[in-house]
Amino acid sequence: MLPSVSKANVPNRARNHRSAWDAFRVPLLVGLVCAAGLGLALVGDGIWDGLSWLALSLPVALAVFYWHRAGRSH
Amino acid sequence: MVQARTIRLWSRVHTWTSLVCMLFLLMLCVTGLPLVFHDEIDDLLEDEIEAPAMPEGTPRLSLDRMIAAAQARFPGQYVLLLNLKQTEPLVTVAVSPTAVPAPGNFHRLTLDARTADVLGEEAPHQGVMDIVLRIHKDMFAGLPGELFLGAMGLVFAVSIISGVVVYWPFMRRLDFGTIRRRSSPRVKWLDSHNLLGIATVTWTMVVGLTGMINTLATPLFDLWRAQLIPVLLAPHLGKPVAPIPSVQAAVELVRARFPDRLVTSVTMPTAARFGSPQHLVVWTKGATxxxxxxxxxxxxxxxxxxxxxxxxxxxxxxxxxxxRPLHFGDYGGLPLKIVWALLDVMTIIVLVSGIYLWAARRRSSVRRKPLDAGRTAAIGV
Known part of the structure; x- marks a missing residue:
């Protein structure tokens, strides 16, 4: 579920200017998943609600994951 | 160099739209947090009225008997509306001392649909959650307050869009989700602001815009009523408000004509803006x-x-x-409400870190040499 990221926490100075596509690839995916999550619970109950909880938890999971990772690299 | 100037412009748009709506957005996020759980909190604070156990299939009395029972309890007062509970054989009746009710000034009676016994009586009062809701909805300033918060919602939308635009120049050298913890606190918070902001963007945009649409509820309903009611009332011009006809007969008529719809409530003939003086308004909802x-x-x-x-x-x-549901987050059970609350907390962090970053930049740019400040602005920090 989590996007692949380089292990190094230090930014890669060599890849100085990444394209907009590069920068927005993951956010776009997260945005689409959230949009699906917002819509799914509207159309039905049961399994649809469950999928919606999962989808909308993605931003929370990302924040926890990256914060935790940044803390560990101390 | 054109690009640097464009980015600087967007950066400025982001700063100023955020500053304009910041305080109100913080208020909305903080009051919104308990409001997400208002059903649960209401259940906790107030005793839920339950229908007494009776053999399955005990027939319900006519709705007219409910109205008669309410009128017997409050003689001479006006019955405004009747709510049919979907899950239990309960009917609530709203009664007001005046024909056109003052906001919040009515009694709500809960009756057993099978016996017409009064099970509960709710005097006009304002609970804690009502106050939180008023602050969230219009800051106790009525329609102008509501529309003002709607405008703040629009400004917030512009702030979000500009925030997405300036996300790119910040992230040009960074992987998604990078938080440079070993750098200064400002850089750390900048990275967190970017991560949380971009991760929640769909949700904040949807909740913000649907909230803005909700602020237009009163004018939109008035608009519809203004288009609809005069045509319907044309044949009754000059007549006083009609007496209450048989509500049971009207509900049965609606059920027969629209078998796939559930009757949720009935508004009595009224001169108030929520109904019509010559009609019973039978509110129905779909079954899916x-x-x-x-x-x-x-x-x-x-x-x-x-x-x-x-x-x-x-x-x-x-x-x-x-x-409405997209703003309230009340359409997917308790887990969805919890996710809603977490996303709300993340939004609060984005807002507060945004203020911090703005303040920190102002402090440092005052100290810094002009040349350096110019360079900082060019990369949009």
Whole structure:
């Protein structure tokens, strides 16, 4: 579920200017998943609600994951 | 160099739109947090009225008996509306001392639908959650307050869009989710602001815009009423408010004509803006999770008790009805509400870190040499 990221926490100075596509690839995916999550619970109950909880938890999971990772690299 | 200037412009748009709506957005996020759970909190604070156990299939009395019971309890007062509980054999009746009720100034009686016994009586009062809701909705400033918060919602939308635009220049050298913890606190918070902001962007945009649409509820309903009611009332011009006809007969008529719709409530003939002086308004909803959100009023002529008008709900009210659950987050059970609250907390962190970054930049740019400050602005920090 989590996007692949380089292990190094230090930014890669060599890849100085990444394209907009590069920068927005993951956010776009997260945005689409959230949009699906917002819509799914509207159309039905049961399994649809469950999928919606999962989808909308993605931003929370990302924040926890990256914060935790940044803390560990101390 | 054109690009650097464009980025600087967007950066400025982001700074200023954020500053304009910041305080109100913080208030909305903080008051919104308990409001997400208002059902649960209400249950906790107030005793839920339950229908006494009776053999399965005990027949319900006529709705007219409920109205008679309410009138017997409050003689001479006006019965305004009747709510049919979907899950239990309970009916609530709202009674007001004045024909046109003052906001919040009515009694709510809960009756057993099978015996017409009064099970509970709720005097006019304002609970803690009502106060939180008023602050969130209009800051106790009525319609102007509501519309003002709607405008703040629009400014917030611009702030979000500009925030997405300036996300790119910040992230040009960084992987998604990078938080440079070993750098200064400002850099750390900048990275967190970017990560949380971009991760929640769909949710904040949807909740913000649907909230803005909700602020238009009163004007939109008035608009529809202004288009609809005069035509319907033309044949009754000059007549006083009609007496209450048989509500049970009207509800049965609606059920027979629209068997796939559930009757949720009935508004008595009234001069107030929530009804019609010559009609019973029978509110119905659909039976599927989605159509249950779509309320459709059926107007039954109060003079003959027979003529039903099922006005088509205009698109702007359909939009309003869909935008309600999307703003409240109350359409997917308790887990969805918890996710809603977590996303709300993340938004609060984005807002507060945004203020911090703005303040920290101002402090440092005052100290810094002009040349350096110019360079900072060019990369949009």
């Amino acid at each position: 999770p989605f159509t249950a959100r779509m309320l459709q009023p059926m107007l039954v002529d109060a003079n003959d008790g027979k003529t039903i008008v099922a006005p088509e709900v205009p698109w702007y009210l359909t939009t309003l009805q869909v935008s």
